[in-house]
Amino acid sequence: MPAPGDSATHGAFQRLQKRLGAVYALNSPESTVPHVVVALPSFSVGESLLSHYRSRLAALEHRFLCSLLMLRIPTARLVYFCSAEPDAAVIDHYLALLPESLDASDRFHLVVVDDRSARPVATKLLERPDVLADVTRWIGDDPAFIEPWNVAEPEQQLALALELPINGSAPDLWPLGFKSSGRKLFRDAGVPIPPGLEDLTTVSDAVGAIEQLRTGHPDTPAVILKHDDSASGDGNAVIHTDDLEPPGALAARRRLRSRINSLEPWYLDELEKGFVAESRIVGEQFSSPSAQVEIRPDGSAVVLSTHEQILGDDGQVYLGCRFPADPSYAPELGAHALAAARVLGERGAQGRAGIDFVTARSGDEPWSTHAIEINLRKPGTTHPYTVLRHLAPGRYDVKTGCYTDDTGVSKHYVASDNLVDENWTGIPEADVIAAFGQAGISFDPTTRTGVVPHMLSCLAIDGRFGITAVGNSAAHADELQQATISAMHDLVATFS
Template sequence: MGAFERLQERLGDALDANVPGSTVEHVVVALPSYSMSATLLSHYRSRLAALEHRFLLGALQAGRIPGVHVVLVTSRDPGEVVLDYHARLADPHAPEGVRRRLSCLVVPDDSPRGVAAKLLDRPDLLTELRDRIGGRVALVEPWNVTAAEVEVAVALDAPLNGPAPQMWPLGFKSSARRLFREAGVPVPCGEEGVHDGTDVAAAVARMRRSRPDLDRLVVKVDDSGSGDGNRVVSTRDDRGEPLGEAVLAAQVLRGAPDWFLRDLAAGGVVEELVDGPRVTSPSAQVDLLPGGGVRLLATHEQVLGGAQRQEFVGSRFPADSAYAADLARHVSAVARLLARAGAVGRLAVDFVAVEDAGGWRLNALDLNLRKGGTSHSFAALRHLVPGCYDADRGRWVAEHDGGPRCYRSSDGVVDPVWLGLDPGRAIEAVADAGLAFDHEQGVGVVLHMMAALAVEGRVGVTAIGRTVDEADRLFAAVPDALRAAARRPGSRTR
């Protein structure tokens, strides 16, 4: 047994300390390392630090767990105003106590790399982080796990709440399709293991044997996320006639950027673009626990955007109750397979849902063996409105009033007018508009990713309401509040 395996034997005890009400002194190292492909990291370079700061929503746990100390490892200091804001959110009655248990370890490096790799370049900061842990019970909460995160965990002598790095490729698109079929979860017509236009054309020829009406399809790069490596293409000409295999091979990836062709060469899938009168993009999330347990967390509706409507831009919670129970059943089947293989940590499965005369049909599309685009918004809900997800009714039930809660969230609330808007003024603007989160009511707006205001006028918003309509109304009111703030003198970051 190696050092990492021995370390992971202590994960259960660390997680037992990290529960609401626990007074056991322990440390959670929040490590939003985003150890992804070089292509994906380069695309998000300008907002990497802001994405790292999304983990501050997870730090809201400090308001519910008196014994926890949270250390966020980040490439840019979010600033005292932002840290104080999260402390007040976590405990409006005693924010000073939370603030003493919330800190950052800044690794000053703006290169397009995960922060774990940056931290490994700084043994002095690794030593400082280990000193902050000070021999207490600790765990590392990563975004995903590769060799870099393992090396950090071993150096800190703290277990990782995530799967072993050799399991990381199980989340790739080709591997996910195989795993879905093994779990008995439906998938769209398609094939995995394609590498170029010739492979795609050959796969389409085989797909047409069972689907002669095949038209548009999606080519996906194996190692990608947030829809960034997806490309929608047509298999028919302008008259609606099917393109021949040779013509398709020559044309199917025409115009694709060089990075897409390069990444596809390492592997990808081709799938039918599922369509119908009404189509949605739900997801379901679970935690894989030490010992093989599975805990259902939530379902969401994903909001997709971009030119081809393949990019994840936000979410609504919960998913439609018409199929929420089926989402839970499918994700649990996949989770049990991964749990038996020894995986721990967060798992999410993305689906496409189509309504026709026979009701709703679900197909699984992607598997994320890591945290994802709904992890931070769900963290805000679970820590600010403690409760549980009722899988039978497909809704969140708040502890303090027994009522439901919903939310609308996005990392992409952006307006050039807000460029350089001071985070403190943004926070004030939301409060002045009567939108700030109200702990007594358990509703209101939470801001995140405020570092992105300085680079592209972007901010993250999670609006929690008692109904879907209330959450949508709160969310929609934020841009006007920020525009008003941006017009005031002295609103820009100095």
């Protein structure tokens, strides 16, 4: 196999990827051709992001056990790679959501490398040629492709080792998702962006950029510095400017420099690798929606969904989402996301991507929408949307911003990876699933409403897990999430 990053690797990967289109097209409910999907929740991320999730990486891999629901396609088989054994009760719960007549369990092959080190599962698999040989035998002669979380060198090397195309962008395209590159791509696509500057590398650059933004936009209350190569708000720092002397004043520049230099040392080190500075968008009403797009192997693009992102108290870190986004601006989000996705496709990107926005307005003004980020990987909205599209299949209408299932019923959900309470730490996963059933909130395939849990293995780490709560209205979905929390508190009480 060629060495990572050399021209031979690039050529071999390009040849391999030419096979993707044909097998990708097979993975639909109408398919009559046997095929295999290899789910690869392999997280190749930077050290700063890894430092926040190191202890939870194996549990985060389990979020994508929702891939089991893809087995509603009768001709599909599924290989699922992960670093730690999922609880059997979780596997059984997902399979029970599918009709028994599908014999889904017979078409599922779980591969556990049993290695909880904070490395991508692709790297661990490359050290196990025996495991890869077993997977190759299980796939046999059926056409197959890899469905990854992202594609960096480890995932590319695994694709080459398995000789399977992968539904993601080549590693050399990864910089398309950097903050500076994203601002340029949005401009090329005609998508509005916040006032800002890109391709910055020093504290002096940051001070100069903030002063320039304050001069051009005097009402700017804060400027956000964003590392080029970062995700989930991890590389963002808010620099408040509303208490400073007028732009250009020496005292203002000194105070700005002091505020930036007071950031954590690791953050300042990452600034040197590249960052952007953007005016913080504000209004009496404010939201941080996103769109999820799929760039097909032929370069065409489709908008799958729009979401309202649920962010932490600082407004920067992703915690969960609501679907769909507010219909008053969801069609605009869809149009902007499609424009950006088409440019990404023209530049060779493929697979899933997320486009993040901010929207704001004051009084009766129209919403003002700006694109702020490209996630050239599966975004955090992927697994809840996977649950919906397989358990309540239907169509998201980009023009109206609404989702209707194939029986004509409108569907909504609220999803989170961060339902957490230290009192939940160590609760057995099977007990949680049983408690949801007793509370009457488990997903019901007949009504197509209810709660589907994920990441239950994180309960053993810090009392955290996630859900997708599907309802027939936004209020219904919220009620199901609150009922989930109540069911957990009731469960804790049984251990007292």
